[in-house]
Amino acid sequence: MFFDMWRERVSLTLIGAVMADGGYYRNEAQRCRDLAVTATDSKTARRWHKIADQYAILAEELDAHLSGRPPLLQQQPQQQQQQKINQRGAR
Secondary structure (H helix, E strand, O other), rough: HHHHHHHOOOHHHHHHHHOOOOOHHHHHHHHHHHHHOOOOOOOHHHHHEEEEEEHHHHHHHOOOOOHHHHHHHOOOOOOHHHHHHHHHHHH
């Protein structure tokens, strides 16, 4: 949720002016993955993995924006994610 609010308030153009590339976000993604490995319970590990995925997406979006290409990874709107979860549960 933090990332969604943050992305709405800060444009990628502004981020690009502050950060040279997505390296910062890739490093943060790896840090979160490392924390997931050391987590004591599965719920916490899943949360760290989710945060890592969001950082990886931010890095990709920033790199894509700076290079002028479409991003390879993109956030799915929350409604689409919920529909996929509901479809899996119905099987």
